[in-house]
Amino acid sequence: MTSSLVGVWRARNVLQFLVRRDLAIKYQQSVMGYLWSLLEPLGIGLIYYFVFVVVMGRAGLGGVVTEQEYILYLMAGIFSFMWTSGVLSEATGALTGQKSLITTMNVPREVFPLGRVIARSAEFLAGLPILALIAALRGVDFGWWLLALPLAIVLQLVFLTGIALLLSSVNVMLQDIERFMRMIQRLVFYGSPILYPLVLVESSSLPGWLKLLYQANPLVGIVEIHHAVWFPQLFPSAALLITCVVGCLVTLVAGWLVFRWLEPAVLKEL
Amino acid sequence: MTEPIIEARDLGVQFVRNRRRNLRLREMAIHAFRRGRRQPAGGDTFWPLRHLSFEVQPGEALGIIGKNGTGKSTLLKLIAGVLKPDEGGVTVRGRVAPLIQLSAGFSGDLTGRENVFLVASLHGLGRKEIRARFDEIIDFAGDQVRDAIDSPVRHYSSGMKVRLAFSLVSRLPHPLLLVDEALAVGDREFKQKCYKVIDGLLAEGRTLVLVSHSQPQLTRFCKRGFYLDRGRLVVDGTMQEALDAYNGPKPDEVDADDD
DSSP states (O other), X not given: OHHHHHHHHHTHHHHHHHHHHHHHHHHHTOTTHHHHHHHHHHHXXXXXXXXXXXXXXXXXXXXXXOHHHHHHHHHHHHXXXXXXXXXXXXXXXXXXXXXXXXXXXXXXXXXXXXHHHHHHHHXXXXXXXXXXXXXXXXXXXXXXXXXXXXXXXHHHHHHHHHHHHHHHHHHHHXXXXXXXXXXXXXXXXXXXXXXXXXXXXXXXXXXXXXXXXXXXXXXXXXXXXXXXXXOGGGOOOHHHHHHHHHHHHHHHHHHHXXXXXXXXXXXXXX | OOOOSEEEEEEEEEEETTOOGGGHHHHHHHHHHHHHHSSOOSSSEEEEEEEEEEEEOTTOEEEEEEOXXXXXXXXXXXXXXXXXXXXXXXXXXXXXXXXXXXXXXXXXXXBHHHHXXXXXXXXXXXXXXXXXXXHHHHHHHOHHHHHTTTSBGGGSOHHHHHHHHHHHHTTSOOSEEEEESXXXXXXXXXXXXXXXXXXXXXXXXXXXXXXXXXXXXXXXXXXXXEEXXXXXXXXXXXXXXXHHHHHTTOGGGOOOOOO
């Protein structure tokens, strides 16, 4: 792993350039680029707020947050989800979409998926002021528990890097992967506590093994930590936190190993 | 004696022939299997290159000739590090300026200007260095390219693409230049300009590996020649020896090349 880290470090200029180009291409078309990038998560948030609070009432909140606070709860989860979903859809094509560079230039191939992850992370960071604004408007207290934010970011970054390495390389060999992505994104959205509180899953009548499987998804822990940034009482239990940290690290190592293992075949295939 | 700039030991790479979409999962399995067992599995694999061992000293100009599909481009890709060998290995000491398959790695949806910046920075040039060289690169590529520098490269003719690519790659400060057939596309005037540039680079002591079917080009630049046949390095000698082997016993059937 060290050799690959050294390689990526040496290629950090390349990485920087790829990220900058990625963001430039995405936002140059509209002067309002930045605001546009916030429009989608905000729109989704408002829709769900309308459906779950205005239409269906407080039934789904599980007593964890008030109706007042629900919009912040929702947005914290949605911003985290948008980050994941952006990586899922864009890292998958990181190698196939940059074929011409990869087949002519000897740079560590990891930089291509990594670049996509970093660009999406920058977008996530750019959205944070909006969350803070919503929190301020809703009168949520700021406190030392804001420190959960760096933890959430680091864990999610580790997890997404692993996923990006895995998907980008596997996608070269099995190009039907891209087709499953929409479904997987849905699964990720409903399979983590974004709309509903985790308590409802824990107290539900689901069989025990299914609850375990649900919590084995590192994103469950990650989303809960994103919630804890604003609602400290939601910070995950020790068991969930450990599951999440281990899950993220395992994903990173697995993704990296698969990437290394497939690399020679990927180069022939491109 | 200095260290060789390229050192290949028993170099070989294996491809799978006629792979169809529905074999994708299987190929992965084959690959895993081969990695583990260190021996080829399955019947439909072949070796575009195998058992190549050679050394190239800094400052040498090496010409590679052979029929289509005998592994010339594959060899350049292995030297450039964009393919990984399945057998043996190749060590390259120094950075490589590659012009492989008529392309410097341009992406069709970016403009010429963006591509120059992208590719040059991937080759390790800083923004200032690129800006300093930019005009020179565009000048060399010609008026046609200059006029189209801000439109997407996919609208360029193949000649324009190659001119811009050569212009860029030949201005990289890397000690090893790999050129694959690129000079076959440009017109006569551009070729003459390229020749001068290559002469200059060789005079500076850079190393050149040139793949070409043009015998005048090969003899003009290269003292040493490789003749590849069906993935084997058949002749490693002077350029003339390699050409003689390529042309076979009937020298009058030489394909009459340009210039």
